[in-house]
Amino acid sequence: MPELPEVENVARALRLNLQGRRLTGLKVRFGGVLSQSPRLTRQTLLGKRLDRVYRHGKYLLLTFSAGENGAERSPTPRQLVGDSLAADSSGRYHAGETAHLMIHLRMTGQIFILEDYRPDKHVHLVFDFEGLPVHYRDIRKFGRFTLVEDDRAPDAIRHIGPDMLEIGFAAWFDRLVERRAPIKSLLLDQGIAAGLGNIYVDEALFRAGVHPLTSPADLSRDELKALFRAAKSVLRLAIRHGGTTFLNFTNFHGQPGNFRRKLRVYQRTGEPCPRCGTEIARAVVAGRSSHYCPSCQREA
């Protein structure tokens, strides 16, 4: 399940392998993962060069430019003032010099960079970057590829809060402290800060010793600070370990991310708490299965 660390690994792999390459082909096997029509998507992107890969929370944003041979990679002044895709009154996009593609992998989206890969029925898109095939595979078809107008503040994600790795404690505290929902719901709320999903929320709560049902009002500023730091550190640690899903872009051997064995409570119901030995419990919070130690994480 791609959360911030998995998406960050995708972003890094895309930069390493595709940045500077031209998109020369796009095969659409299932158009449902595209927000716009296959025709418009091709018309907008084909022939352009991938200039920049940006991640915000769990979103990827790819910027393409006309990319003529020998052209500079750095943005031109026109791009800096926001000249990119423009929508007319009918909402249609014009394919200008630059184009922006927003991607969300949702639950089961995977992007492969494998030269010898035979697409199965779950492969919905096949990109061709000057001979390098890139596959989009998504078992549950929740993922979306969306052409957007502006690479800095796309309307589609304007409601998303600051990235969890970039926001500072004071700002995070201000966005969270007046809320009365369980702390787990607030950590999952992408409008407060973007990037945490169910796995890393459970891990952060355990590391900070906070029960998922606790209200922020029942936590001191120091306790919230410890939770904030736990969340950031677990995200950074997971990034370094390649994430928890098996997305793999740094080599061609399909090796999975190896953070799974570092998880302390997530999907470990009934197993002993690594800190005190108490059995890990499971409860539904915010409609999500939540794993915690009843002894280390006391309900306030």
Next chain:
DNA sequence: AAGATTACCTGAAGGC
């Protein structure tokens, strides 16, 4: 009006 619930999908797992 924030918080809770459901829809979207498919496959795995478990009960019988």
Next chain:
DNA sequence: TGCCTTCAGGTAATCT
């Protein structure tokens, strides 16, 4: 070639 239910969770839409 077993059928059926439940569960998995990110986000948007829809409830209360």
